[in-house]
Amino acid sequence: MDALTRLAGLSAPMNLEPDGEPGSNTLTRRQQDAICISQAQMPNGRQITMLKTLLTSACERNCFYCPFRSGRDFHRATLTPDEMAGAFMAIQRAGVAQGIFLSSGIAAGGLRTQDRLLATAEILRQKYRFPGYVHLKLMPGAEKAQVERAMQLADRVSLNLEAPNSQRLEKLAPTKVFLEELLQPLRWVHEIRSAQPASRGWQGRWPSMTTQFVVGAAGESDLELLSTTAALQAQLGLARAYFSAFNPIPDTPLENLPAEAPLRQHRLYQASFLLRDYGFGLEDLPFQSDGGLPRDVDPKTAWARQNIAGAPLEVNRAGRNELLRIPGIGPRSADAILNARCRSPLRSLDDLRHIGIRPDRAAPYILLDGRQAPRQLSLW
Ligand code: SF4
Numbered sequence: 001m002d003a004l005t006r007l008a009g010l011s012a013p014m015n016l017e018p019d020g021e022p023g024s025n026t027l028t029r030r031q032q033d034a035i036c037i038s039q040a041q042m043p044n045g046r047q048i049t050m051l052k053t054l055l056t057s058a059c060e061r062n063c064f065y066c067p068f069r070s071g072r073d074f075h076r077a078t079l080t081p082d083e084m085a086g087a088f089m090a091i092q093r094a095g096v097a098q099g100i101f102l103s104s105g106i107a108a109g110g111l112r113t114q115d116r117l118l119a120t121a122e123i124l125r126q127k128y129r130f131p132g133y134v135h136l137k138l139m140p141g142a143e144k145a146q147v148e149r150a151m152q153l154a155d156r157v158s159l160n161l162e163a164p165n166s167q168r169l170e171k172l173a174p175t176k177v178f179l180e181e182l183l184q185p186l187r188w189v190h191e192i193r194s195a196q197p198a199s200r201g202w203q204g205r206w207p208s209m210t211t212q213f214v215v216g217a218a219g220e221s222d223l224e225l226l227s228t229t230a231a232l233q234a235q236l237g238l239a240r241a242y243f244s245a246f247n248p249i250p251d252t253p254l255e256n257l258p259a260e261a262p263l264r265q266h267r268l269y270q271a272s273f274l275l276r277d278y279g280f281g282l283e284d285l286p287f288q289s290d291g292g293l294p295r296d297v298d299p300k301t302a303w304a305r306q307n308i309a310g311a312p313l314e315v316n317r318a319g320r321n322e323l324l325r326i327p328g329i330g331p332r333s334a335d336a337i338l339n340a341r342c343r344s345p346l347r348s349l350d351d352l353r354h355i356g357i358r359p360d361r362a363a364p365y366i367l368l369d370g371r372q373a374p375r376q377l378s379l380w
Helices: 003-008 029-034 081-093 110-127 144-153 166-172 178-195 222-236 262-277 299-307 331-343 349-354
Strands: 037-041 047-054 099-103 134-137 156-158 208-215 240-245 366-368
Touching: 047 081, 081 099, 081 110, 099 110, 110 134, 110 144, 134 144, 144 156, 144 178, 166 178, 178 208, 178 222, 208 222, 208 262, 222 240, 222 262, 240 262, 262 299, 349 366
Parallel strands: 047 099, 099 134, 134 156, 156 208, 208 240
Antiparallel strands: 037 047
């Protein structure tokens, strides 16, 4: 069976050859679904198609939430670095995926697995001269030299912390060690980026760094998750935290735990963007007494209701950081306001609309040239 077929877990061989129409290397929808092609947004806003895949779905660890955990009964597939690189290049040449997000189950230790991931990336960059997007996973326990090599090959590196601290990780993945195995490689990424010139990174740039948390399976609060996120953003330059609402997988120790509400995941993303892009501090977020964010309202509106509902901000005088506190106004809208009011004062909601702002959410919290913006009456 060829590498692509094994990768996709399909019974029939995948066909990437022209299928009758000249130059039409295509995959069927089912094949595309099977090999997990997703959309990814680049830092410049461009969308690309990305192959998300594992070098091996065999794993010797036993994380309680994971479908690939050791001992779980399902068909495992493993590709060599050569097979994986060749398979991806076939997919890329067929126009199905432009970039690759490469991870792996852990087989024969984190170090050996990391070496195989690095070997795959090296084949892509050196043998195939692939210049496109590579997101490379760092394995638990990776060594500093491996982290540095990954940073010379990838556009993004990541390592999933899974939980906000050691105590919570113990409930999810007792064989992982929070500080030494998971946090340390992320620290090294920051250390290397700080100590060495970016010219040593892939195409003259150091890769961005991300992590992911499982949400709702370890009893962790939103406050715990966002405290760790804020610390990683401030101290290690984390580009983004991903939050993955827990979903029970059959034949895992957590199979009887209820799934986490997707709304909680959504509120965590909103709060993490406030921390990263809107100048909010952890102390500004509207945590409730149990450490949770309100679910019925987004965290920025909850903050505005508590802090500026009775004292609206004058749009023509507010600084950028103040504008960013107003619901409905993001970084781009704040900049548009600052530019527009240099030319003439903003006097009406229509003036905001003309510079591309939908003012409905902002209206209760702003003054326009000294006057409260009119609001739509709610009849229901
Ligand atoms: S180490 Fe990764 S692949 Fe292995 S069981 Fe844990 S989460 Fe799953």
